[in-house]
Amino acid sequence: MRMTRREFHRLTLLAGMSLLGGEGRGDDGSTVALVKTGDRNYGVHRAVELLGGADFGGRGVYLKASYNSADPFPASTHPDALRALVGVLLRCGAGRVVLAERSGMGRTRAVMRELGVLELIRDLGLDFLPLEEPGVAAWRRVDLPGSHWSRGVEVPAFLGDGGCVVQLCNLKTHRFGGGYSASLKNSIGLLAKYDPENGYNYMRELHASDDQCFLIAEANQAYTPRLLVMDASSVFVSGGPEAGEEAHPGVIAASTDRVALDAVGLAILERSGAAVAGGKAGVFGQGQISRAAELGLGARSAAGIRLVTGDARSQAYASRLEYILLHPAETP
Numbered sequence: 001m002r003m004t005r006r007e008f009h010r011l012t013l014l015a016g017m018s019l020l021g022g023e024g025r026g027d028d029g030s031t032v033a034l035v036k037t038g039d040r041n042y043g044v045h046r047a048v049e050l051l052g053g054a055d056f057g058g059r060g061v062y063l064k065a066s067y068n069s070a071d072p073f074p075a076s077t078h079p080d081a082l083r084a085l086v087g088v089l090l091r092c093g094a095g096r097v098v099l100a101e102r103s104g105m106g107r108t109r110a111v112m113r114e115l116g117v118l119e120l121i122r123d124l125g126l127d128f129l130p131l132e133e134p135g136v137a138a139w140r141r142v143d144l145p146g147s148h149w150s151r152g153v154e155v156p157a158f159l160g161d162g163g164c165v166v167q168l169c170n171l172k173t174h175r176f177g178g179g180y181s182a183s184l185k186n187s188i189g190l191l192a193k194y195d196p197e198n199g200y201n202y203m204r205e206l207h208a209s210d211d212q213c214f215l216i217a218e219a220n221q222a223y224t225p226r227l228l229v230m231d232a233s234s235v236f237v238s239g240g241p242e243a244g245e246e247a248h249p250g251v252i253a254a255s256t257d258r259v260a261l262d263a264v265g266l267a268i269l270e271r272s273g274a275a276v277a278g279g280k281a282g283v284f285g286q287g288q289i290s291r292a293a294e295l296g297l298g299a300r301s302a303a304g305i306r307l308v309t310g311d312a313r314s315q316a317y318a319s320r321l322e323y324i325l326l327h328p329a330e331t332p
Contacts, residue, residue, distance in 0.1 A: 043252030069105035154192035172236035213287025259298025282328025
């Protein structure tokens with residue numbers, strides 16, 4: 001769709017307003033870098049660069065990608081995105097990089113074998129932590145008082161031991177609950193499915209709850225990621241998480257604020273034809289986003305999000321997203 005001169009000036013003005021910041025974690029904490037590109041390697045490197053880069057100082061990094069099922073991108077992480085992000089981590093001084101994962105639709109090792117990821121892990125020199133396998137990970141209980149979880153959640157001990165976590169998420173609608181899947185939902189793949197002591201099924205509780213969006217957000221209190229990268233080169237705009245109708249935004253985004261990143265992701269989905277936002281309340285009326293914002297996990301409103309780009313094409317797209325974020329009631 002072509003944009004008139006009047007629309008261009010209006011969107012440019014709105015972009016300037018959003019760059020001033022507002023409520024939330026401030027300009028740095030709620031910055032989302034956006035790159036419109038068909039080149040994943042360039043997009044991942046450029047998005048992190050636009051954030052100001054990162055310095056891991058030789059620390060080990062736990063990398064949480066998205067391997068919920070043995071289905072190709074955008075259901076699962078694209079191998080080029082994983083390769084690109086590992087390159088960024090190493091360039092930024094990461095020491096040992098561990099790919100930590102728990103698949104939801106199948107056994108993790110089998111899922112990753114079918115996708116060819118085990119070979120890629122070896123090629124990239126990564127360590128692999130399939131979280132549901134006995135003896136692979138130590139676990140700790142996080143109680144989450146005041147949450148919708150009946151007994152908190154179990155998370156890998158490294159989340160409480162100062163472990164440095166980086167996320168690589170996809171963007172898609174999710175028909176089984178939660179409405180959509182991005183960085184907040186991707187964190188569920190770090191939780192134990194069963195209590196290692198008594199066998200309680202945390203995932204059954206999650207998926208049976210009418211408040212699934214809230215539970216997803218609340219589980220994110222268990223840790224704070226150091227960096228998040230979203231591969232929205234292609235997305236599901238209906239169906240999901242393993243299959244659905246695809247759209248192709250051609251976007252790579254990065255942030256240190258998972259609420260801001262997910263909010264931008266929802267705007268991308270809406271721009272692409274999906275219907276998952278919070279009605280007249282907009283993106284911040286969606287359950288995952290609203291609860292995460294309420295808990296102080298990131299930006300508290302759309303006005304607190306600062307989109308940064310490095311080229312005219314990306315800025316034009318970002319301006320459209322900013323309009324969706326700031327004026328939900330006016331968005332067709």
